[in-house]
Amino acid sequence: MKTIVQVLQHLKPGGLEVMALNLLMFSSHKRSMKIVSLEGTAEEAMEKWPRLKPFADQLIFLNKQPGFKPALIKQLADLFKELDADVVHTHHIGPYFYAGLGARLAGIQMIHTEHDAWHYSNKSHKTLHKIVSSVSKPTVVADADVVAKSLGTLPRMNNVQVIKNGVDIYTFVPGDKDSAREQLKLPKHCKLIGSSGRLEEVKGHCVLIDAMTHLPSSTHLVIAGSGSLEEQLKTQVRQLDLESRVHFLGYVEDMPTFYQALDVFCLPSFNEGFPLAPLEAQACGIPSAVTNVGGAVETLCPDTGAIMKAGDAKDMAEKIVPLLFERRQVSPREHVRASADIRNMAKAYDVLAEGQAND
Structure with missing residues (x-):
């Protein structure tokens, strides 16, 4: 059994973090896999994300403080040796830089997954990428076709593989709508649109709230998630006189029940990689609408999904x-069953890691 060490910037609820945790759960190497979080502590992470608790002995937190920390490279190299790692698997640019150089220093093979490419418009990110790619030869994976295409414009990124994210089709299943709404204390006699994710500007919730003014009064919106814009979004709801039609649930642990309560799931983001939420909703039999950004469109069932213009409430x-x-x-569930089962994603990464470890 191979020892695979995933490295993330932090372990807070989000698509990238869920994907990494799912990979740990469904990999054939799950018992020997570790996840390293550069930022935060175990106590902080598990308080905000209780789903982490069963995996506590496989999680390592380095509590990195803000700013450039070159000593972290040597710290990671020593950690990889201590763990007897066969493969280091990084996610996003910060871990790519620190753990990529750390893996090189430790003489360990590396896989890097990019979950979006728009951040490479940032010059400092391009510089970090150039530094790592000049001293190591990571196997690079994109989680969407559109991400792979964008990465192909960067130096040393001409052999990018695509492994699309998946969800657990036996956890996300259709359910009884009335029962789900009762559990979440949501109105039963209405059409219910749902959205989930961090309450941050990039997720576009403000546009979806504006869109409610163009929809029938019998239509309600429920939002699952927390973030820095929560109070601002609630103020927007009050100003638009939508308080009786827009419901904020905060962080929701039981996401299958959330999706089962809906009539439609909506992803109004301004930027995305290959988001999991539309896949989860569709696995629960809920049709989804997404904005035409990143790889979001690649998640849609072609027979039941809808593509929206980012930032356009009326559209x-x-x-x-x-x-x-x-x-x-x-049912959109059949699309997810056929193309986005988490088990297929995990198997593809296992094959990749085994090949790397044997090189």
Whole structure:
């Protein structure tokens, strides 16, 4: 059994972090896999994300403080040797830099997954990438076709592989709508749109709230998640006189029940990689609408999904209406079952890691 060490910037609830945790759960090397979080402490992370608790003995927190920390490279190299790592698997630019150089210093093979490419418009990110790619030869994976295409414009990124994210189709399943709404204390006699994610500007919740002014009064919106814009979004709701129609749930642990309560799931983001939420919703049989950003469109069931313009509230409302009121002959669950089962994703990464470890 190979020892694979995943390295993330932090372990807070988010698509990238969920993917890494899912990989730990479904990999054939899960018993020997570790996840290193550069930032934060175990206590902080598990308080905010209780799902981490069963894996506590496989999680390592380095509590990195803000700013450039060159000593972290040697610290990671020593940690990889101590763990007797066969492969280091990094996610996003910070871990790519620190752990990429650390893996090189320790003489360990490396896999790097990019979950989006828009951040490379940042010159400092390009510089960090150039430094790592000049001294090591990581196997680079993109989580979406559009991400792979964008990465192909960067130096030493001409052999990018694509492994798309997946979800557990036996956890995310259709359920009873009335029961789900009762559990979440949501109104039963309405059409219910749902959205989830960090309450930050990039996620576009403010546009979706504006879209509610273009939708029938019988339509409600429920938002799962927390973040720095929570109070600002609630103020927006009050100013638009939507308090009776928009519901904030905060952090939700039981996401299958959340999706089961919905009529439509909406992802209004301004930027995305290959998001998990539309896959989770569709696995629960809920049609989804996403903005045409990043790899979001690649998650959609072609027979039931809708593509929206980012930042356009009126277009958003127009695209959602048919999903709310038209009858469907096809369930989006079949699309997820066929193309986005987490087990297939984990198997693809296992094959990649085993090949790296044997080089």
